[in-house]
Amino acid sequence: MGVFTIGAFPSLVGSGTLDFSFKLAEAAMAKGHTVNFWLSGNAVMMAKKGQRAFKDYSHVEKKMMELIGKGMETTVCEACAEARGYHKEDTPAGMKRASMDWYLAKTFKSDRVLHIGGE
Amino acid sequence: MGALKLCFVVQRPPYKSENARLALTHSISSQTAEIHLDDGDTIVPTLIFVGDGVLNAVKNQQAMKHYGVTSTENHIKNGLLIDMPVWICKEDMQRLGLTEAQVITDAEEMGAELKMKFASFDEIQKEMDACPHLLFF
Numbered sequence: 001m002g003v004f005t006i007g008a009f010p011s012l013v014g015s016g017t018l019d020f021s022f023k024l025a026e027a028a029m030a031k032g033h034t035v036n037f038w039l040s041g042n043a044v045m046m047a048k049k050g051q052r053a054f055k056d057y058s059h060v061e062k063k064m065m066e067l068i069g070k071g072m073e074t075t076v077c078e079a080c081a082e083a084r085g086y087h088k089e090d091t092p093a094g095m096k097r098a099s100m101d102w103y104l105a106k107t108f109k110s111d112r113v114l115h116i117g118g119e
Numbered sequence: 120m121g122a123l124k125l126c127f128v129v130q131r132p133p134y135k136s137e138n139a140r141l142a143l144t145h146s147i148s149s150q151t152a153e154i155h156l157d158d159g160d161t162i163v164p165t166l167i168f169v170g171d172g173v174l175n176a177v178k179n180q181q182a183m184k185h186y187g188v189t190s191t192e193n194h195i196k197n198g199l200l201i202d203m204p205v206w207i208c209k210e211d212m213q214r215l216g217l218t219e220a221q222v223i224t225d226a227e228e229m230g231a232e233l234k235m236k237f238a239s240f241d242e243i244q245k246e247m248d249a250c251p252h253l254l255f256f
Contacts, residue, residue, distance in 0.1 A: 007254065009141065040145075041137050079144075100148035104162045105155030108123045113252040118138055 002111035009118035011042035038103040040077040047076040068094040120159030126250040129172035142256035143194035196226035
C-alpha cells in the first residue's frame with residue numbers, strides 16, 4: 001500500500017472542493033493507503049471544533065473526525081489558522097498544528113501528492 | 120538520504136486571492152522542512168511563475184501602503200536570498216506585455232546572489248518533468 005498526501009486549500013462553505021478532498025482521503029484509506037492531510041489557506045476553517053451541521057451547508061467535521069480516528073494524520077497550518085482567529089484551544093482532538101514545512105516534509109516520503117488549491 | 124525536487128507553480132495573480140502568497144510561503148518553508156526529515160534528506164524547491172502568475176513578479180509593489188501587508192515582491196526577493204531558484208515564463212510575460220525591466224530580476228540590495236531566471240515554457244516543462252510532485256497555486 002502507498003502513502004498519499006493531500007494538501008487542501010479551499011474553504012468549507014462556498015465550494016464542494018473541501019468535501020471532495022475528504023471523500024478522496026476516505027476512499028484512499030478504504031483501499032489501505034496511508035493518508036496525510038494538510039489544511040492550509042481557507043481550508044483551516046476545519047481547525048474549529050464544534051461545527052454545526054445544517055442540511056444546506058457542507059459539513060465534513062464528522063467525516064474528518066472519523067478519518068482522524070482511523071489514523072489519518074491531519075495537520076493544520078498554524079499561521080493560517082491564527083490569522084483567522086482559530087487558536088490552539090479551538091483545534092479538534094487529534095488534529096496537529098504545524099508550520100508549512102510539515103507539508104513539504106510529508107511530500108518527501110509520499111508515493112503521490114495531490115495539491116488541491118484554493119479559490 | 121536524498122533530495123526531493125518540488126516545483127511550486129504559480130498561475131494566479133497577486134492580491135486577488137491568497138494562492139500566490141501561499142506558494143511563496145510554502146516554498147520558502149522548504150528551508151526548515153529538514154526538521155521533520157531524516158538526516159541527509161532535503162527538499163529542493165523551484166518556484167515558477169506562469170500564466171497570470173507572472174504578474175506576481177512586477178517591480179515596485181506597494182502592498183504595505185495599500186493593503187497593509189508585505190508584498191509578493193518582498194517574498195520573491197526573500198526566495199532569491201535563500202538561493203531558491205525563481206523562474207518566470209518568458210512567453211507569458213510577452214503575452215501580458217511585460218518586459219524584463221518591469222519585473223524583479225534580482226535581490227542584490229538584500230545580498231542575494233541568485234537572480235530570476237527568464238525561462239521558456241519548454242525549459243519550465245523540463246523542470247516540471249524532473250519534479251516528482253508538482254504543487255499548483
